[in-house]
Amino acid sequence: MIELRSLNSSDINAIAKYANNFNVSQYLSSRMPYPYTREHAQWWVETGSKNNSTNFAIDLKGECIGVVGVRYGEHETQYSGEIGYWLAEHHWGKGIASEATSKMTDYVFAETEIVRIAALVYSPNTASMKVLEKCGYRLEAIRQKAGFKHGVFLDEHAFVKFRP
Ligand SMILES: CC(C)(COP(=O)(O)OP(=O)(O)OC[C@H]1O[C@@H](n2cnc3c(N)ncnc32)[C@H](O)[C@@H]1OP(=O)(O)O)[C@@H](O)C(=O)NCCC(=O)NCCS
16 A cells, blocks of 8 residues: 655655644654744755664655654664654554554664664554554553653653564
């Protein structure tokens, strides 16, 4: 149904449109700002997405409807990665994030030497936890009140999957 492919400048408008949604940004790291402007999207596609990470467009019929990426550790964490993803809200609930996360996980284990992929999910984000469980990640730890966003402390659920 979907395909993962490299990001390019023709994705900037779609990313700016779909990421500028409170429901999308609510439980993401504030590294991804909200409101999310075209300038943010342009910087991210051209510069930010290339920084020690692999990021792919989630492509549905030629349109970028979200992003999935893995950031690589450095130094002693060089064999670890952290996966993240978001999807345009009108495509939620169709299994797309699970398919994208599964494909990205397989890609990282096949194409890199990473042995451990982690995913950090804030406690209210049950849909994201479900995605990870469906992709074979398991809950490793709950770090209570590790996050603080929109005036509320959030428990961070750390999921992990190891190289098979
Ligand atoms: C989290 C997100 C990526 C999920 O995308 P999606 O394509 O809708 O996910 P999927 O359809 O693959 O799977 C979601 C699963 O969670 C379930 N789910 C959805 N909302 C739920 C909720 N509120 N409570 C419990 N389960 C829920 C779905 O039923 C589905 O499970 P199922 O296949 O067993 O029915 C999407 O909601 C999103 O982009 N959110 C904003 C960004 C974000 O939070 N990213 C993750 C940061 S850790």
